[in-house]
Amino acid sequence: MAATTATPEGFAQKLADSGLRSTPQREVVYHALMRKQDHPTADELFARVKQEMPGISLATVYNCLEALVQCKLVRSVNFERGPTRYCPNLRPHAHFHDESSGATHDIDLPEGVLERINAILPPGYDARSVEIVFRGSAGAKR
Amino acid sequence: MAATTATPEGFAQKLADSGLRSTPQREVVYHALMRKQDHPTADELFARVKQEMPGISLATVYNCLEALVQCKLVRSVNFERGPTRYCPNLRPHAHFHDESSGATHDIDLPEGVLERINAILPPGYDARSVEIVFRGSAGAKR
DNA sequence: GAGCGAATTTAGAACCATTCCAAGTCGTGG
DNA sequence: CCACGACTTGGAATGGTTCTAAATTCGCTC
Numbered sequence: 460m461a462a463t464t465a466t467p468e469g470f471a472q473k474l475a476d477s478g479l480r481s482t483p484q485r486e487v488v489y490h491a492l493m494r495k496q497d498h499p500t501a502d503e504l505f506a507r508v509k510q511e512m513p514g515i516s517l518a519t520v521y522n523c524l525e526a527l528v529q530c531k532l533v534r535s536v537n538f539e540r541g542p543t544r545y546c547p548n549l550r551p552h553a554h555f556h557d558e559s560s561g562a563t564h565d566i567d568l569p570e571g572v573l574e575r576i577n578a579i580l581p582p583g584y585d586a587r588s589v590e591i592v593f594r595g596s597a598g599a600k601r
Numbered sequence: 602m603a604a605t606t607a608t609p610e611g612f613a614q615k616l617a618d619s620g621l622r623s624t625p626q627r628e629v630v631y632h633a634l635m636r637k638q639d640h641p642t643a644d645e646l647f648a649r650v651k652q653e654m655p656g657i658s659l660a661t662v663y664n665c666l667e668a669l670v671q672c673k674l675v676r677s678v679n680f681e682r683g684p685t686r687y688c689p690n691l692r693p694h695a696h697f698h699d700e701s702s703g704a705t706h707d708i709d710l711p712e713g714v715l716e717r718i719n720a721i722l723p724p725g726y727d728a729r730s731v732e733i734v735f736r737g738s739a740g741a742k743r
Numbered sequence: 744g745a746g747c748g749a750a751t752t753t754a755g756a757a758c759c760a761t762t763c764c765a766a767g768t769c770g771t772g773g
Numbered sequence: 774c775c776a777c778g779a780c781t782t783g784g785a786a787t788g789g790t791t792c793t794a795a796a797t798t799c800g801c802t803c
Binding site for chain 1: 679681682685695697700706708710711714717718719721722723725726727728729730731732733734735736737738739740
């Protein structure tokens with residue numbers, strides 16, 4: 460539950476923090492992403508968003524996503540060479556890419572895991588971010 | 602040290618194991634990759650390889666790399682949306698992407714790290730592979 | 744509340760890494 | 774030595790994404 464950054468307040472604020480404005484398009488794209496907790500591509504989002512804002516263009520969806528990623532309301536993920544996927548889950552988490560279904564699942568990282576992973580870096584390396592991607596099958600369970 | 606799979610023997614063998622042949626092009630591409638331990642793109646490799654085999658085509662470089670990846674003589678890595686990069690290091694390792702220089706460094710994984718990372722997966726998830734990518738700067742040291 | 748400059752949006756062209764295709768070559772088993 | 778499949782090749786095609794230039798909208802100032 461708990462809609463992280465429900466919508467109005469924090470939304471405009473986070474954008475503003477990066478010197479960006481809140482616009483109808485950005486809101487609509489953001490909501491389309493929030494509504495369904497899968498990891499849609501820009502194209503998929505475009506299709507969803509067009510329903511409530513028929514005039515929006517694909518370029519704008521890309522622009523909005525870029526803005527949202529920049530102000531850290533959204534994360535982008537890449538699997539192999541596939542199209543970029545977007546994810547409104549801001550907690551530190553890894554991704555599990557199910558090869559049979561093509562679905563992507565968030566794997567929340569238990570406390571301390573990030574620290575331990577950073578610890579494998581030799582001295583002199585300073586990581587700003589780490590990305591962990593599993594590939595396999597998410598059987599039975601779920 | 603230790604040129605894993607020096608060249609002739611294991612090379613043809615590994616290809617054969619996947620039902621593939623050893624060809625001059627595949628050898629030349631493989632050696633170009635081995636020679637320089639950076640993480641070249643297909644294009645970069647193409648440029649290098651053309652010097653000793655001027656007639657080779659870009660499509661062939663792609664084909665060869667695909668074959669080499671398939672028979673596990675080579676790994677491919679992707680950073681964000683950039684062109685795929687290739688890497689002859691077969692030991693389990695993470696990648697560190699230096700944002701200032703654009704260079705990529707291999708980070709060998711200490712014994713047991715993979716196991717511990719796999720342990721964060723909830724029951725029902727079965728990972729065939731994990732990929733770890735750091736992003737940051739590799740300062741002074743090196 | 745009109746006028747302005749800056750930020751956004753838009754449609755379509757442009758890009759670029761990669762894949763596809765159809766034709767030609769090579770090499771191996773029979 | 775021939776046939777067949779594996780491999781290579783150049784060029785065309787693809788597909789996600791970015792660029793461009795022009796219109797629109799926003800937030801202000803006067």
